[in-house]
Amino acid sequence: MKKIMNSKNFIDLKLIDNQQRDLVLVLPGGGYSRTSDREADPVANIFNNAGFHTAIYYYRENLLLYPELQKEGHEVIKYLNDLDSIKDIYLIGFSAGGHLAGILMTKFYEDIKGTILAYPVITSDLKFSHQGSINNLLGSLKSDDLLTEVSIEKQVHSKVNPVFIMHTIDDRSVPVENSFLLLEALKKNHVFVEAHFYPYGVHGLSIATKEVCFEDMDPALFEKEYGYISKWTDLAVEFLERIQNDKYIA
Numbered sequence: 543m544k545k546i547m548n549s550k551n552f553i554d555l556k557l558i559d560n561q562q563r564d565l566v567l568v569l570p571g572g573g574y575s576r577t578s579d580r581e582a583d584p585v586a587n588i589f590n591n592a593g594f595h596t597a598i599y600y601y602r603e604n605l606l607l608y609p610e611l612q613k614e615g616h617e618v619i620k621y622l623n624d625l626d627s628i629k630d631i632y633l634i635g636f637s638a639g640g641h642l643a644g645i646l647m648t649k650f651y652e653d654i655k656g657t658i659l660a661y662p663v664i665t666s667d668l669k670f671s672h673q674g675s676i677n678n679l680l681g682s683l684k685s686d687d688l689l690t691e692v693s694i695e696k697q698v699h700s701k702v703n704p705v706f707i708m709h710t711i712d713d714r715s716v717p718v719e720n721s722f723l724l725l726e727a728l729k730k731n732h733v734f735v736e737a738h739f740y741p742y743g744v745h746g747l748s749i750a751t752k753e754v755c756f757e758d759m760d761p762a763l764f765e766k767e768y769g770y771i772s773k774w775t776d777l778a779v780e781f782l783e784r785i786q787n788d789k790y791i792a
Contacts, residue, residue: 545621547614549604554582555597557627558590564630564655564786565595565622571637571661571746574678577602580746580754581636581660585775588749589634592779597622601642607681608645608692615646619653632782634658637716637746638675644694644724651701656785658706658778661713661745664720666693672716698727704734704790706781708774715745734790736781743768749775 545553557563566589570581577600586596599618606614622628632655635643640662647657663675666689680688690696705728709721718739728735748754750772755764784790 551603563595565628566632568598569635569639571639574638574675580748630655632656636660648697656704660708664694664724670717670719695723695727700731702733707737710740710743713745
C-alpha cells in the first residue's frame with residue numbers, strides 16, 4: 543500500500559497482517575540525492591519476518607531541502623501513528639537516511655520509540671562530514687546556524703529514545719567518526735545506546751548478503767568479503783525486541 547505525500551515523495555507500507563503491531567520505518571541511503579533500492583525492500587523483509595510491520599519512506603522523489611524535508615518526515619510519522627494497525631514506531635536509517643533518522647529521533651522523540659542507524663551521516667563538521675549529503679540537504683543555504691541544526695551530535699538530548707549504531711572502521715565515504723561523535727553525545731546525555739563496529743567493509747553494505755551485492759561485484763565474492771557483517775541485522779532485531787519489553791534498562 544502506498545501513501546503519496548504532497549511533494550510526490552511516498553511511503554510504501556508493508557503490513558504483515560491486520561493485527562496491531564510495532565512498525566519499522568525504513569529510510570534508505572543515497573547521499574540525499576536518491577533512495578537506494580539495496581537499503582529498501584531487503585531491509586523491510588528482515589523486520590517483516592521478525593514480526594514487525596514496515597514502511598519504506600522514498601523521500602527523494604522530490605529533492606526537498608531542509609527544513610522542508612524534516613516537516614514532511616514529521617507528516618509521515620503522524621500519518622503512521624494514526625493508523626489503527628500501528629502501535630509504536632521505530633526507525634532504521636542508512637547513510638544519509640541515517641541522518642534523516644537522526645533528525646526525526648531528536649526532533650520528534652515522543653513519537654519514536656527507538657532508532658537503528660547503519661553507517662550514518664551525522665555531522666556537518668568539515669573534518670568528518672559527508673559533504674555531498676550536507677550539500678544536497680541544504681542547497682546553497684549553508685549558514686552556521688543551519689549547519690549546527692543538521693549536526694545530529696549537537697541536537698542530542700536526554701529524551702532521545704534508545705539508539706543502535708552499526709559502522710565499519712575503514713568506511714571511506716562516511717568516516718566512522720560520524721558514529722563516534724554520535725556515540726559520545728548519546729553517552730553524555732545518558733541515552734541508552736548499543737554500538738557495533740566492524741574492522742573492515744565498504745560503505746553501503748546494507749544487510750551484507752548476496753541479495754544486496756553491488757552491481758559491479760560478484761555475489762559470491764561480496765559474501766566472502768563482507769558476509770561476516772550480515773549478523774548485524776540479528777543484533778538489531780534483538781535490540782528492538784528488548785525495547786519492546788523494556789528489558790534494556792539495567
